[in-house]
Amino acid sequence: YLPDRRDLNRSFPGSARGSLAAQLAAKFLKEVICHCSLGIDIHSAAVHRYNLPQIRIAPNNENLRELAMLFGAHAVIESPLRPGSLRDIARGEGVDMLLMEAGEALRFDELSVRCGVNGVLNVMAHLKMIQPHPEATQVTIPARSRRALWVRAPRGGLCMLQQKSGDAVKKGEVIGRVAGIFGDDAMEFRAPIDGIIIGHAVLPVVNQGDALVHIAEVMRFGDVEERVDQITEALLNDRLLDEDELI
Template sequence: MKPSPAEWGKVRVEAGQLKRFSLEVGKSLSGARVNLPIVVWRAKEPGPVLGITSAVHGDEVNGTGAIRSLIQEPPFSLARGTLILIPVINILGFERHTRYMPDRRDLNRSFPGTAKGSLTARLARKVFEDVVKRCDYIVDLHTAALRRTNFPNVRADCENTDCQRLARAFGCEVIVNGSGPEGSLRREAVDAGCPTIVIEAGEVWKVEPTVLDLTRRGITNVLIELGIVEGFQQLPPHQIIVEETKWVRAEKAGLLRYHVAPGQSVASGQVLATNTTLLGRTNETIRSPYDGIVMGMTTMPAVAAGDPIFHIALPKSKQQHLRLTQSIGGLEKNSLESDLRTQLATNIDVSEEEEQ
């Protein structure tokens, strides 16, 4: 039987109430209680239960900041249903500013977990039983890994009609179709009957203003889509679903000069970066083998041979790539989509390619 979103152990959330409380999920190495801060907000009318989770990887705090913002300044009121907000899932990693759990395991490869397993497996099981099973839908917020940034994109199993519905409603420009890694929160939640999407945006250890704005907008869009909130969705000027992404790697060690930024449309053969020695001599000119959009990139310019540098999302056809390029080129100045491209590149030195 599905657990009630109103009952959380000794805590009861009545219809029309918003409650802040902590959910005990285990013990730390010292034996102290490990508690997840949580907000449960119920409308007066019954309806769907949407969970918003963040920091399954403990250093990915862009989503944490967005959830805090929604708690402090909600841009909506609930017409029906329930909203569950958990700013940090991997609380033990969060307290150490690290991606992983103290036992060095990846929590996002450990769901649905087991009550008799490792520290990580036990936390995964507790979260799955106490949070995931209470939800009808979940939006799970992530960032790129260490020394990388991600242009905002949705990861979703678009073969699942409810997942595709959530993905489109959230309102990122790029949707990557796939079921996700085995043991990830979204894949195991979908398999358990809870449609779940992942948002990938920005960097670790930061709350980036435009990522926060996009996430607030996207969550509001999803709430409207589900009928939990009344209003009109704010969607991007273009949106593509891609089936494939590719990494472009350095062939030689050196120091990079970037010539493209996150969110930029690139063509096959276009120069992405120049790889030089420390004394400025060119090691290699790195070109895109693909038509696509820069979905992610390294922020560490010092690279070894084989290091991944640019993550390219590949449109299904040249026509789709052309439409995407034209739409990006026509973005309104000061729009959220335009501001994202500007701000995500502020810590990357992007320059024009020098003539050889």
């Protein structure tokens, strides 16, 4: 959000005489997007939410699907373009966009940082913009999804999650509960589909209807949690972010 409390990623194509968000969107479209052939749009989750590192792409785009798989995030999600978003306006200009969602607003998250840096370098190397890192390897196949659902709080109160981002859940499995401040009148909430948790709320105090857990329905469910763990381990052991090399 910008100082005018508007979301830049819902303000495109913008206007030179509009709000601060509209002016910035119009300037960014003219000075940046219109000069690009490919973009990588990097976001954190909203305030008080965490996102498992993931890449979102437009449906039925083979070029973006290939780049998304090479990026090396935990999940690749094909999702429709939202009107007013950077991805939507860029597509209108003939520019493909990878959208990375990772981590939590206002927080440093080493896993998300490593995933983002490595992913950008992987894409640049694939496009022959840079030389591949000598130790770079394809880690494993990320979770792939074409549908994701939010599970919402059944009541207001204190939320206690039993699962978190990166965990695989089966349809009907209890993933948490919301109770009163003394643990009274607890209400469970369950997974509506088989899938992997790609995002969750981090504050314990919730209101009825608040989005609590984001679940992506995956194409290969059986070993998805193991594959996610392998990607996490590889990223945290990766030498691409060695401090000596950066300095």
